[in-house]
Amino acid sequence: MSEIFSAFAIAFELIVSLDRELYTIIGRTMYVSISAVAMAALLGLLLGAVLAVYRFPGRRAVIVVLNALMGLPPVVVGLVLYLFLSREGPLGFLGLLFSPTAMVLAQFFLILPIIAALSHQFLRDLYLEYQEQLCSLGARPNQVVFTLLWDGRVNLVTVVMAGFGRAIAEVGAVLIVGGNIAELTRVMTTTIALETSKGNLALALALGIVLVFGAIGLNAAAYTLGGVSTYRRI
Amino acid sequence: MLPLILTDVSLWRDGNTLIEGVSVTFSPGTKTIVLGHNGAGKSLLLRICHGLMGPDSGSVAWAEKSPEGHRRQAMVFQKPIMLRRSVRSNVTYGLKVNGVPKLRRQEIADMNLKRVGLADIASRPAAVLSGGEQQRLALARAWALAPDVLFLDEPTANLDPAATQSVEEIVEEIHGGGTKIIMTTHDLSQARRLADEVVFMHQGRMAEHTPADQFFDSPASAEARAYLNGELRW
Numbered sequence: 161m162s163e164i165f166s167a168f169a170i171a172f173e174l175i176v177s178l179d180r181e182l183y184t185i186i187g188r189t190m191y192v193s194i195s196a197v198a199m200a201a202l203l204g205l206l207l208g209a210v211l212a213v214y215r216f217p218g219r220r221a222v223i224v225v226l227n228a229l230m231g232l233p234p235v236v237v238g239l240v241l242y243l244f245l246s247r248e249g250p251l252g253f254l255g256l257l258f259s260p261t262a263m264v265l266a267q268f269f270l271i272l273p274i275i276a277a278l279s280h281q282f283l284r285d286l287y288l289e290y291q292e293q294l295c296s297l298g299a300r301p302n303q304v305v306f307t308l309l310w311d312g313r314v315n316l317v318t319v320v321m322a323g324f325g326r327a328i329a330e331v332g333a334v335l336i337v338g339g340n341i342a343e344l345t346r347v348m349t350t351t352i353a354l355e356t357s358k359g360n361l362a363l364a365l366a367l368g369i370v371l372v373f374g375a376i377g378l379n380a381a382a383y384t385l386g387g388v389s390t391y392r393r394i
Numbered sequence: 395m396l397p398l399i400l401t402d403v404s405l406w407r408d409g410n411t412l413i414e415g416v417s418v419t420f421s422p423g424t425k426t427i428v429l430g431h432n433g434a435g436k437s438l439l440l441r442i443c444h445g446l447m448g449p450d451s452g453s454v455a456w457a458e459k460s461p462e463g464h465r466r467q468a469m470v471f472q473k474p475i476m477l478r479r480s481v482r483s484n485v486t487y488g489l490k491v492n493g494v495p496k497l498r499r500q501e502i503a504d505m506n507l508k509r510v511g512l513a514d515i516a517s518r519p520a521a522v523l524s525g526g527e528q529q530r531l532a533l534a535r536a537w538a539l540a541p542d543v544l545f546l547d548e549p550t551a552n553l554d555p556a557a558t559q560s561v562e563e564i565v566e567e568i569h570g571g572g573t574k575i576i577m578t579t580h581d582l583s584q585a586r587r588l589a590d591e592v593v594f595m596h597q598g599r600m601a602e603h604t605p606a607d608q609f610f611d612s613p614a615s616a617e618a619r620a621y622l623n624g625e626l627r628w
């Protein structure tokens with residue numbers, strides 16, 4: 161028991177003393193997940209809006225596949241990407257395996273379906289509400305896409321947050337393609353897994369505490385943002 | 395772009411005939427009032443004329459096709475659809491998708507909001523407006539487009555007496571500017587005040603299309619007579 165208490169004590173000390181290793185890992189985690197989310201949001205939101213507005217052959221199939229991929233286990237994403245990036249794989253010549261870039265790619269593929277599928281669900285409903293009015297005003301489909309993205313922005317922020325939450329919390333994909341190499345590809349979750357198994361609870365706890373409070377802070381921000389622009393609807 | 399000629403237009407949904415064999419010519423210059431019981435097909439007829447729904451058989455033809463197409467007509471829906479934006483942006487949006495330059499958009503929007511008495515609340519989110527205010531905003535949004543043909547689906551249904559009167563005055567005003575008016579209402583005294591000619595719909599069919607004086611004095615169809623006498627006939 162006292163061991164756990166002292167681990168907590170050291171963990172807090174690491175946090176307040178701005179421990180270099182701890183904050184390097186946090187920084188790398190942010191770099192990887194924010195890059196992945198930025199790319200996935202750019203593509204995923206556009207994809208969601210296009211699927212909501214345009215009718216084209218194969219549209220239903222795309223939606224079904226996206227919905228299915230939403231629940232993809234991260235280790236599977238990691239494995240497939242590993243096969244592509246490994247020296248014998250088709251993209252092996254890029255030399256990306258065990259690099260932060262590979263981890264960004266893994267998280268990108270993991271959350272792209274989430275952002276695309278969730279934004280499609282929401283934007284489809286918004287489109288149903290808007291369709292006749294926009295058509296009456298003479299908006300062309302490409303204009304409608306951007307109108308939906310703009311008018312739905314408050315809810316879309318929540319969608320992107322959900323993607324970020326999933327990216328930052330996952331272990332399997334970044335572990336496989338990143339390799340959990342010290343000073344290079346270690347992120348918060350993989351470090352927690354490794355340090356805990358080694359019995360080094362302090363660093364693991366410090367990272368866990370930062371993750372929990374980060375998540376609370378993020379959700380509070382999203383909630384406030386949503387609250388400010390939720391109007392009374394009659 | 396007028397006359398608008400409907401030839402033997404029918405519309406089916408789920409095995410029900412909603413509009414059946416409607417042939418009618420809408421000429422320029424007059425105010426046409428569409429009357430009929432609830433569910434008679436008035437709103438559907440307006441949607442078909444406006445081009446929001448294609449007929450399942452028959453044809454809808456404008457005398458000349460303008461390259462701008464939609465720009466020349468506008469519609470105010472029975473249930474106003476508010477974009478999730480400010481009151482002013484709801485008006486400028488329609489101008490924007492039709493390529494009106496930015497400064498001009500603001501001017502036109504402010505002028506039309508003043509006309510409907512919403513100038514003071516132009517920066518409020520449209521979603522918080524009262525039912526009547528939303529209807530007035532929908533009117534301003536349509537007027538701002540300066541259409542050649544204006545479809546109005548029960549535009550005063552939620553308005554107080556003063557607002558109703560001012561809407562009637564503005565309808566006269568834009569009609570005076572050369573805009574064709576095609577409007578539905580359940581307010582018979584309003585119909586008498588505004589109508590040059592009446593289209594009477596009954597159970598999806600056009601029972602009568604006559605000049606207003608004649609319609610209110612001696613309607614040709616038994617259905618219209620019953621309707622005017624307040625008898626229940628559906």
Ligand SMILES: Nc1ncnc2c1ncn2[C@@H]1O[C@H](COP(=O)(O)OP(=O)(O)OP(=O)(O)O)[C@@H](O)[C@H]1O
Binds near residue numbers: 412433436
């Ligand atoms: N998309 C649809 N699918 C099936 N039925 C429909 C559809 N749209 C309208 N209807 C039906 O068509 C009929 C005519 O509807 P419409 O809205 O034109 O009536 P209306 O004359 O405008 O009535 P009101 O005076 O109540 O506004 C109604 O019975 C309605 O239920």
Ligand SMILES: [Mg+2]
Binds near residue numbers: 436437438547
């Ligand atoms: Mg109606």
